[in-house]
Amino acid sequence: MAGVSRAFVTGASGQDGSYLAERLLADGVEVHALTLSGEVPEFLPADVVLHRGDLCDVAATRALVADLAPDEVYNLAALSSVAASWEDPDLSAAVNGGAAVALLESAWRVAQAHDKQVAFVQCSSAEIFGEPSESPQTEATPLRPVNPYGAAKAYAHLMTGVYRSRGLHASSMVLYNHESPRRSPRFVTRKITSTVAAIAAGTADELVLGNLDARRDFGWAPDYVDAMVRAARHEQGDDYVIATGASHSVRDFVAAAFEQAGVSDWEARVRVDPALLRPTDPTDLRGDATRARTALGWAPTLEFTDIVKRMVETDLALA
Ligand code: GDP
Secondary structure: OOOOOEEEEEOOOOHHHHHHHHHHHHOOOEEEEEEOOOOOOOOOOOOOEEEEOOOOOHHHHHHHHHHHOOOEEEEOOOOOOHHHHHHOHHHHHHHHHHHHHHHHHHHHHHHHHHOOOOEEEEEEEHHHHOOOOOOOEOOOOOOOOOOHHHHHHHHHHHHHHHHHHHOOEEEEEEEOOEEOOOOOOOOHHHHHHHHHHHHHOOOOOOEEEOOOOOEEOOEEHHHHHHHHHHHHHOOOOOEEEEOOOOOEEHHHHHHHHHHHHOOOOOHHHEEEOHHHOOOOOOOEOOEOOHHHHHHHOOOOOOOHHHHHHHHHHHHHHHO
């Protein structure tokens, strides 16, 4: 924490950006955020200094980073939906891969110009393991992405290691699915909790989903943001798997959400639409966060049932 006065956050309009900004502001850090649209994101605290820009505009972003000379850089920007990466593979490559590398170089240049430590945190994803060769996955599990999103994230993950070898304090956080009431309904958990709440309130009839058998390691988003900050402030950069260590199927999530909402006889309300199935979809992602627990003193604070409970409660209140 000593000496950290300014942070630069990309992708601040997403779920994690709002939690990260809250956390950094609470630590007394001046937070600068890059946003694509220029609109004030829904959950982002007002004290964040917003800069409108496109991370893919390398020259403009580089000039902004040079001007701010931040102590910490958090790269949260991504085309964050695996499903969307099939529709726009080159945009996924540009944002999730190329732009991350350009930002690493920008951070490196600030560190050189000011002869100071700039901690870089890359938000990577369990999708880099794709259909993994072992379970649970660790930092040593081979990268084997199965979709454009995962392949682009794998490139940025590897380049974070390259910059670390070059001397940058760079960490890649291999984040497993992490959820909260701020999750967009484009993701399955929030789609489930918002629809279940609507069914409980009598404003929706059915929940239409794709693959119910996929198993994911679902964690609590604020815990994952805490891991990012711990990595930035650790003596050196490293790669970290951030996960709870337990996986649950999409079907498990559906059952838990209906139970939480007090809806029985829900099976008939759930329909599978083959159009929502993905060309390839990892069957079971489960992470072993031993390194983060040991080196960073990190631990998840909420487990599966509590996460479902918090999300359903919020959506019931909204419904
Ligand atoms: P991801 O793991 O980062 O792709 O997060 P998602 O929440 O988008 O998807 C998690 C899992 O839920 C994947 O295996 C999806 O195939 C599965 N899934 C099943 N039905 C749906 C759906 O209707 N929407 C989404 N987004 N995912 C679904």
